[in-house]
Amino acid sequence: MTLTSTLENLLAKTSLQVSEKQIQLLIQYxxxxxxxxxxxxxxxxxxxxxxxxxxxxxxLMVGSVLQGDNFIDVGTGPGLPGIPLAILYPERNFVLLDSxxxxxTFLRQVVFQLKLTNVQPVKSRVEEYQGDVAFDGVLSxxxxxxxxxxSWCSHLVSEDHGQFFALKGQYPEDELANxxxxxxxxxxxxxxxxxxxxxxxxxxxxxxx
Numbered sequence: 669m670t671l672t673s674t675l676e677n678l679l680a681k682t683s684l685q686v687s688e689k690q691i692q693l694l695i696q697y698x699x700x701x702x703x704x705x706x707x708x709x710x711x712x713x714x715x716x717x718x719x720x721x722x723x724x725x726x727x728l729m730v731g732s733v734l735q736g737d738n739f740i741d742v743g744t745g746p747g748l749p750g751i752p753l754a755i756l757y758p759e760r761n762f763v764l765l766d767s768x769x770x771x772x773t774f775l776r777q778v779v780f781q782l783k784l785t786n787v788q789p790v791k792s793r794v795e796e797y798q799g800d801v802a803f804d805g806v807l808s809x810x811x812x813x814x815x816x817x818x819s820w821c822s823h824l825v826s827e828d829h830g831q832f833f834a835l836k837g838q839y840p841e842d843e844l845a846n847x848x849x850x851x852x853x854x855x856x857x858x859x860x861x862x863x864x865x866x867x868x869x870x871x872x873x874x875x876x877x
Contacts, residue, residue: 671695671716678725681862686728686756693755693782694724700778701746708770710746721863727752729859730835733870736804740765742794742821743810747775749835750807754787761786763803767793794820802826809835814843818851818873825875832873839869852876 669677672695679686686694701723702716713719727749734753737760741750744764754762764775764787775789790797806824811817817834825832831854844853854872861868 669717671698671720674717675720675724678720678862682725682729684728684731684756690755693784694752696782697747697751697755697778698724700774700781704774704777705746708774710771710774721861723748724752725861726864726868728756729861729868730807730833730870731756733855733857733859733872734760734805734807734833735831736829737761738801738803739763739805739807740799740803740821740824742806742808742817742824744775744789744808745771745810747771747778747789749809751775751778751784751787753807754784755782758786762788763799764789765792765794765797767791794824797824799824802830804829805831805833807833807835813846814840814871814873815846815848818848822875827875830874832871834871834873836869836871838867840871844871847873850875850877 698716698719713722730749731753740763742765744750744766747764750762750764772789772791779787803824806821814834818832851873854874857870859868
């Protein structure tokens with residue numbers, strides 16, 4: 669099957685509204701990722717068909733949980749979940765943060781070739797990065813623990829309404845039990861990703877006074 673027909677079949681199993689143009693942009697992104705991966709080793713997923721499930725759909729299914737207009741994807745790697753979400757929501761802005769130069773070089777090429785006006789790749793360590801504005805949401809699937817995420821990214825979220833969107837596999841009972849006192853769980857969402865083996869959860873956290 670072509671990548672386009674595979675993606676269309678996957679999307680048909682969801683309630684997502686994705687235009688033909690957006691599908692083509694997602695396919696172009698996968699093709700770039702596949703091409704650059706050979707030299708840059710950006711992802712352990714080698715097969716573009718697998719990328720559609722494990723990277724594209726896995727990122728897109730997070731979209732329904734997001735609230736706000738300005739997001740930062742911390743430890744974005746090759747742009748996950750930031751790039752697929754930016755394609756799905758052109759009216760929202762995404763800063764993609766990573767400390768590794770080759771990933772940011774790749775992301776700048778993606779932004780250039782796909783003409784994405786709502787994506788800003790930034791090379792920085794998270795603790796050193798100061799945005800121009802506080803973000804509505806910090807999202808990441810890179811952190812090993814929720815505690816690390818809220819500690820390292822605390823300075824990035826808007827004080828009054830900013831939230832952390834943590835992408836996890838299994839529901840992390842132990843990590844939730846060890847959250848700092850000034851962080852509370854707002855909601856938890858089990859995400860169903862078509863044809864993906866394994867559990868996926870998005871946890872929404874925020875600061876409390």
